[in-house]
Amino acid sequence: MITRLLKLSFLCAVFFLILPLLSGCDDQQKEKETRVEPAAPRIVIGLLPEQDLFSQKKRYQPLVDYVSRKAGVTIELKILSRYGNIIDNFISEKLDGAFFGSFTGALAIKKMGVVPIARPEWPDGTSTYYGMIFVRKDSGIKNVADMKGKRFAWVDKATTAGWLFPLHFFKTQGIPDPHTSYLKECYFTGTHEDAILDVLNGRADIGAAKDTVFYRLAETDKRVVDELEILAESPRVPANSLAFAAHIPSSLRNTVKKILLGMSDDPEGRALLLEFGARRFIETTEGDYDPVFEYVEHVGIDLNSYDYINN
Amino acid sequence: MKKKILAGLIVLTVLMIAGGYNITHLNNNVITELQNIISLHEVEHLRKNLLNQIKIVQSDLLLKDSPHARDVDTFVLHVEEMTRTSAICSTCHLDPKGKAMLHDFYSGVDRYTKQLSRVYTIRANEERLTQEKEQTFQTGQKVIDEINNLVVRLDSKIAAKITQASTNISQAKQLLTLFLYTSPFVVFGLAFFFLRHYTSSVATLIGATRRLKEGNLDYRIDNDLRDEFQELAASFNEMADSIKDNCEKMQQAERLAVAGEISAGLAHEVKNPLAGIKVSIDVLRNELPLAQEDKEIFLRIINEINRIELLLKELLSYARPSPPQTISLDVGNVLDTTIKNAQYSLKKPTGNDQPIKNIDFVREFAPDLPRVVADPAQLQQVFLNLLINAIDGIGESGTITIRTEALAGFVQIVISDTGTGINPENLSKIFTPFFTTKSKGTGLGLSITRRLVEQHDGTIGVVNNPEGGVSFTIRLPVLA
Numbered sequence: 001m002i003t004r005l006l007k008l009s010f011l012c013a014v015f016f017l018i019l020p021l022l023s024g025c026d027d028q029q030k031e032k033e034t035r036v037e038p039a040a041p042r043i044v045i046g047l048l049p050e051q052d053l054f055s056q057k058k059r060y061q062p063l064v065d066y067v068s069r070k071a072g073v074t075i076e077l078k079i080l081s082r083y084g085n086i087i088d089n090f091i092s093e094k095l096d097g098a099f100f101g102s103f104t105g106a107l108a109i110k111k112m113g114v115v116p117i118a119r120p121e122w123p124d125g126t127s128t129y130y131g132m133i134f135v136r137k138d139s140g141i142k143n144v145a146d147m148k149g150k151r152f153a154w155v156d157k158a159t160t161a162g163w164l165f166p167l168h169f170f171k172t173q174g175i176p177d178p179h180t181s182y183l184k185e186c187y188f189t190g191t192h193e194d195a196i197l198d199v200l201n202g203r204a205d206i207g208a209a210k211d212t213v214f215y216r217l218a219e220t221d222k223r224v225v226d227e228l229e230i231l232a233e234s235p236r237v238p239a240n241s242l243a244f245a246a247h248i249p250s251s252l253r254n255t256v257k258k259i260l261l262g263m264s265d266d267p268e269g270r271a272l273l274l275e276f277g278a279r280r281f282i283e284t285t286e287g288d289y290d291p292v293f294e295y296v297e298h299v300g301i302d303l304n305s306y307d308y309i310n311n
Numbered sequence: 312m313k314k315k316i317l318a319g320l321i322v323l324t325v326l327m328i329a330g331g332y333n334i335t336h337l338n339n340n341v342i343t344e345l346q347n348i349i350s351l352h353e354v355e356h357l358r359k360n361l362l363n364q365i366k367i368v369q370s371d372l373l374l375k376d377s378p379h380a381r382d383v384d385t386f387v388l389h390v391e392e393m394t395r396t397s398a399i400c401s402t403c404h405l406d407p408k409g410k411a412m413l414h415d416f417y418s419g420v421d422r423y424t425k426q427l428s429r430v431y432t433i434r435a436n437e438e439r440l441t442q443e444k445e446q447t448f449q450t451g452q453k454v455i456d457e458i459n460n461l462v463v464r465l466d467s468k469i470a471a472k473i474t475q476a477s478t479n480i481s482q483a484k485q486l487l488t489l490f491l492y493t494s495p496f497v498v499f500g501l502a503f504f505f506l507r508h509y510t511s512s513v514a515t516l517i518g519a520t521r522r523l524k525e526g527n528l529d530y531r532i533d534n535d536l537r538d539e540f541q542e543l544a545a546s547f548n549e550m551a552d553s554i555k556d557n558c559e560k561m562q563q564a565e566r567l568a569v570a571g572e573i574s575a576g577l578a579h580e581v582k583n584p585l586a587g588i589k590v591s592i593d594v595l596r597n598e599l600p601l602a603q604e605d606k607e608i609f610l611r612i613i614n615e616i617n618r619i620e621l622l623l624k625e626l627l628s629y630a631r632p633s634p635p636q637t638i639s640l641d642v643g644n645v646l647d648t649t650i651k652n653a654q655y656s657l658k659k660p661t662g663n664d665q666p667i668k669n670i671d672f673v674r675e676f677a678p679d680l681p682r683v684v685a686d687p688a689q690l691q692q693v694f695l696n697l698l699i700n701a702i703d704g705i706g707e708s709g710t711i712t713i714r715t716e717a718l719a720g721f722v723q724i725v726i727s728d729t730g731t732g733i734n735p736e737n738l739s740k741i742f743t744p745f746f747t748t749k750s751k752g753t754g755l756g757l758s759i760t761r762r763l764v765e766q767h768d769g770t771i772g773v774v775n776n777p778e779g780g781v782s783f784t785i786r787l788p789v790l791a
Contacts, residue, residue, distance in 0.1 A: 052428035053383075054390060081383045081431045156434075187439055190432020 042074040043248065046086050046098035048240065050213055051193040053079050060099065062272050070259045073252065082190060083158035084308040087111060090245060097244040102129075102237035103160040106292040110303040112245065116286060117257040119241035120278035122212070127282055129210045131161030131234035133169055134196070137227055139205055144173040151185040152178070153195045153204035158308040160292060161210035162192060165234035168299045193217055200228060212239065216277065237292050241284040257283065315538060319505050323498070330494055337483045337490075344476040344483075351469045351476075357399055358462050362455060364393035369451045372430060372444065383431060390424055400461075412461055419454045426450050512540035519547055528555040571744075575630035578623035585623070589616040618751075625755045629744060632759070635686030635766050639790055642683055642690070642722050643676045646713055649691050650674070653698040669708035677716045681789040689763045696760045697726045697783050703749065704730025704780065721769075722789055727782040732775045741773060 047060055057079045068075040078095065080086055086104050089095040090112050100108055100116070108114040121127040135141040141150065155162020170178040179186035183206075189195040192209035196217055199207035211233075218224035242260070244253050263269030264280035273280060296303060371386045381389075397420050400413060426447035433443055515534055522530040531551060532544040596609035650672050657666040701711045709729040716723050733741060733748075740746045742761045747754035764771045769787040776782055 049428070049432050052425045053387060053431065054394065054424050054428060057387070057391075078384065079387055082434075185436065185439075187433065187435030189429070190434065191428070194429050194432065 041072075041252075042076065043096040043252075044076045044078050044094065045242070046089055046095040047077055047079045048083050048086060048099060048101055048104065049079065049081060049191045050101075050210075050240070051191055051217075053081065053191075055193075056191075059276065063276055066263070066269065066272050067256055067259050071252070071255050073256075083156035087158070087308060090114065095245065096248055097242060099240045100243050101159055101240050102289065102292045103164055103296075104158050105238070105241055105243060106289045106296060107158065107303055107306065107308065108243065109286055109289060114243040114245055115248075115253060116241045116243040116284040116288065117253055118260040118281040119239045119284045119288075120273075120276070121280050121282050122239070122277070123279050125279070126236070127239050128236035129161065129212045129239050130236045131165030131208060132211055132214060132230045133166055133206065133208050133232040134199060134214075134228045134230045135206050136199060136202070137229045141205060142231070144170065144175065147178075147206055148182055149184045150205035151187075151203075152183045153198040153207040154179075154186060154188045155192050155195050155209055156188050156190060156308075159192075159210075160237050160295070161234065162188075162195060162208050164295065164299060164301070165232075166208040168234070168295070169232050171299065196224060196228070200224060235291060235295065237295065238284065238288045241288070243284075315508075316505075319501070323501060326497065326501075330490060334487065334490060337487055341480050341483045344479050348473055348476050351473055354465065354469060357396065358458065361393070361396045361400075362458060364389070364396050365451060365455055365458070368393050368427065369448060369455075372427065372448055372451065375430065375444070376440075386427075386431065390427055394420065394424060409461070409464060412457070412464065416454070416457045416461060419450065419457055423447070423450045423454050508537065509540075512536040512538075512543075516540065516543060516547060519544075519551075523551055523554070528558060571626070571630035574626050578626045582620070582623050585616060585619060589613060589620075592616070622753050625753050625759065629755050629759050629762065632762060632766065635689050635763075637684045637686050637767075639682045639684055640687050640690075641680065642685075642715060642724060642787070643680055645685075645687055645690050646674075646676070646694055646715070646724070649694040649698060650713065652691075652695060653702065656699070657702065668702065668705060670702060670705055671708075671710045673710055673712040675712060675714040679717075680715055680722055681717055683722050683767075683787045684790050685767050685787060689766070693760050693763050693785070694724075694726070696756045697785075700756065700783075701726060701728035701730060701781075704728050704732070706730070709780075717789070718786070720789060721786040724785045724787070725782055726785075727776060728780040729776075729778075730780045732779055732781050733773070735775065738773060738775070742771075 045064060047056055050056055051059075057077055060077060064075050064077050067073075078089070080089065083101060083104055086095070086098050086100065087107055090098070090108060098104075098108075098114075100114070105114075105116060109116070119127055141147055152166070154166065157163045167178075170176070170182070175182050185204075187204075189198055189207075192213035195204075195207040195209045196214055198204040200221075200223055214224065242256070244256075260281040261283060263273055293303075368386075368389050371381050371389055374380045375386075397417070400416070426443070430440075430443050430447050433440065435443075515532060515536060519530060519532045528551060531548045534544070535541065536544045592609055592612050596606055596613070601609070654666075654672060657668055657670060698711065705711070705728055711729075712725075712727045714725045714727070716725075737746075737748060742757050743754075744758040745754035746758075761771050764785055764787075767787055769785060771786075772784045774782055774784075
């Protein structure tokens with residue numbers, strides 16, 4: 001009896017001594033498991049400041065993570081403080097791709113031969129946007145004549161809605177160089193959102209921005225539609241498209257394109273699209289930029305020599 | 312007692328479970344309090360970290376457009392880190408006022424980040440840029456002020472919570488120490504209580520047994536013992552009573568045996584001279600020319616000598632019984648013969664057929680009665696003694712019923728009479744030697760009867776009949 005009790009006590013003691021070691025073994029196993037990770041290719045995608053830098057990055061990050069996971073590629077987002085930076089970064093080869101705006105896209109195609117692959121289609125079925133010139137309803141500004149001596153908030157010299165369109169608007173109204181003498185002050189907000197908010201908050205009298213940002217902002221701030229008045233609208237141009245630099249292999253381009261186009265068929269992808277504010281991604285080619293090229297030509301800009309730096 | 316032992320075990324188990332639960336509960340409380348303290352220190356760390364993050368962003372802002380300006384990527388990372396750190400505050404448990412302050416803080420952070428973005432994206436004249444930068448910086452300072460306000464609000468609560476947590480830990484430690492030191496005493500106390508509870512009764516029983524062993528047959532357990540021990544004590548007392556009775560009986564039997572031996576020896580020595588005296592008296596009575604009155608005196612002397620001889624004969628029969636000469640016999644035949652002898656003894660010595668008493672002998676013999684192994688003479692003496700007793704118990708007339716029946720392994724003989732019966736107080740004494748209620752009885756008849764029955768491995772008993780008279784019941788083993 002005593003021998004049996006001693007044996008039992010010994011076994012219990014051994015069990016309790018081994019117990020922490022078992023736990024330790026489990027941790028070591030997990031450590032080993034976590035160490036084994038295949039190295040994934042890494043590419044950097046540039047992002048234009050449609051809205052504030054952080055909101056813009058926050059909006060695109062889930063989308064990029066999804067594509068990154070599906071394609072088995074490490075994709076890093078690089079938010080840019082200026083639209084024109086995107087061209088500079090491509091020139092310095094810091095970027096492998098970018099969500100280009102229509103004007104920067106056209107610029108990049110002409111200057112660097114980037115390859116557009118896909119762009120979002122909005123819930124209303126459109127995949128384009130247009131520029132708009134707006135003022136506060138209580139500003140008394142109704143036409144170009146009223147704009148004389150006022151403050152104008154442009155977005156960037158590398159934007160269609162925030163520069164090209166208002167420039168074209170003034171030219172058609174007989175004012176070819178409004179920022180030098182006709183307007184009291186001209187400045188570049190850097191983002192469409194800030195251009196809208198500046199006019200709304202009285203920091204500028206007139207502003208120009210794209211409709212997609214305008215109405216997205218209106219969803220969270222009703223004053224945008226209640227207090228602002230749109231005076232002019234541009235023709236439609238392609239929405240911001242993902243384009244890759246020419247050095248990116250076509251296989252990777254096709255893989256990413258396939259994933260983006262297939263998102264609407266995947267429940268997870270659909271949820272992300274909903275969050276992003278799009279219905280699906282559609283294929284984009286250089287031909288989709290024809291309206292921009294035509295518009296640029298009409299305004300009289302030579303893309304090959306165009307100075308996109310904001311002065 | 313089993314229930315009490317079970318209850319004791321349950322109490323101990325419950326105490327152990329309760330103790331274990333309390334210790335676990337206290338440990339959990341201590342761990343929780345320690346976690347709270349760590350969390351509260353984390354809050355402090357978070358506050359400092361958040362302030363550092365904001366100050367870094369503020370320095371990024373101030374350094375912008377200077378030769379030491381950080382690139383946009385670094386700036387974005389700093390702002391993201393600041394936003395992420397500030398988001399942790401949402402996990403803190405705050406009262407409604409604290410929540411409102413936190414809401415204002417988040418609004419401030421949101422406003423600050425938008426302004427920061429604007430400063431980095433806007434291209435305007437120097438005046439506007441300076442204005443934007445200054446406004447953003449002021450917003451950043453406001454955020455810092457809001458954090459400090461929150462901290463001021465929380466600091467006192469945090470300090471109070473840390474103090475409370477420390478107090479709780481200290482109390483838990485004291486309770487654990489108390490448990491540690493008191494638990495063995497409680498367990499030992501309970502064990503002692505239960506042991507004492509049961510061993511005291513056992514000790515009482517052991518003490519009583521020793522007293523009995525020492526010869527104190529009058530000792531009884533008077534204490535009220537617990538549970539089954541009380542029943543055991545009652546059994547002990549009954550056993551002591553029984554031992555005392557048996558001892559007394561044995562002593563009496565021994566005394567009687569000694570007296571019997573002496574009496575038998577004396578009787579044997581007296582019997583022969585007494586026969587000589589009787590013969591001599593009879594010769595003198597017949598030979599001497601005596602008056603009739605004198606002859607009657609001699610006759611009375613001879614009668615008394617006859618009575619002394621009968622007494623001596625019975626005394627010898629009781630003290631030195633002859634061993635039974637057994638044969639297989641039919642009890643009915645023995646009874647028949649004995650009944651005839653008894654009927655004969657009822658006849659008057661004058662020679663006519665008129666009996667002394669008018670007694671009716673009723674035979675209720677079972678047919679095919681099994682045979683028994685017995686000494687017929689001794690058996691006849693047994694039955695005759697009982698019949699004579701019955702005759703003596705009956706007055707002028709009555710009935711004596713002799714009934715036999717076969718039982719399992721026994722033949723039962725019941726001799727009942729319709730006489731006066733026996734006083735109930737004397738029922739247990741009638742088989743005792745020399746006990747008699749008759750004026751001329753020796754008191755040995757029924758003693759001899761029982762001895763003879765017991766010599767045949769049988770039993771004899773007596774009861775008063777409900778309707779009067781007594782019944783003697785004899786059981787003799789049948790021939791196997």
